[in-house]
Amino acid sequence: MKIENYSFGRISINGKIYNSDLILFPNRIETNWRRKKGHFLQLVDIAKIIDFNPKVLIFGTGKNGFIEVSDDLIVKLNDLGISYFFDKSSKAVERYNCSEELSKVLAIHLTC
Numbered sequence: 001m002k003i004e005n006y007s008f009g010r011i012s013i014n015g016k017i018y019n020s021d022l023i024l025f026p027n028r029i030e031t032n033w034r035r036k037k038g039h040f041l042q043l044v045d046i047a048k049i050i051d052f053n054p055k056v057l058i059f060g061t062g063k064n065g066f067i068e069v070s071d072d073l074i075v076k077l078n079d080l081g082i083s084y085f086f087d088k089s090s091k092a093v094e095r096y097n098c099s100e101e102l103s104k105v106l107a108i109h110l111t112c
Contacts, residue, residue: 001026006093008063009111024096024106025052035067039112042070049105050080056101057082060089060108067109 001024004012011018013029023030035045041059043050049057057077061067065088077084085095089108096106 003093003097006090011110021109039066040068041073043073043076054082054103054105056104057084058092058096058106059086060092061086062089062109062112064112066112
């Protein structure tokens with residue numbers, strides 16, 4: 001899947017526009033993705049991603065990077081051998097589009 005554009009509160013993927021946080025798997029998009037504690041990313045928030053077991057997880061922390069990531073989540077990703085990249089959403093989109101890895105997942109916060 002190709003991300004054509006990202007701007008505050010909006011992302012275009014394969015010609016379709018989305019206005020809520022989402023998880024982009026290689027074969028599907030999970031829309032209206034929410035975290036249990038809003039701007040704090042925890043392991044429980046990415047259970048479906050962990051179940052998918054990607055080689056790479058790219059996470060967009062919002063336009064201004066307000067999402068914080070729990071230490072437990074980082075430990076788990078390291079334990080599972082999943083490479084990860086956490087950065088502002090615009091940088092995460094760039095990383096996703098440039099990555100040639102087929103088993104990658106993007107989880108993105110579209111605002112803040």
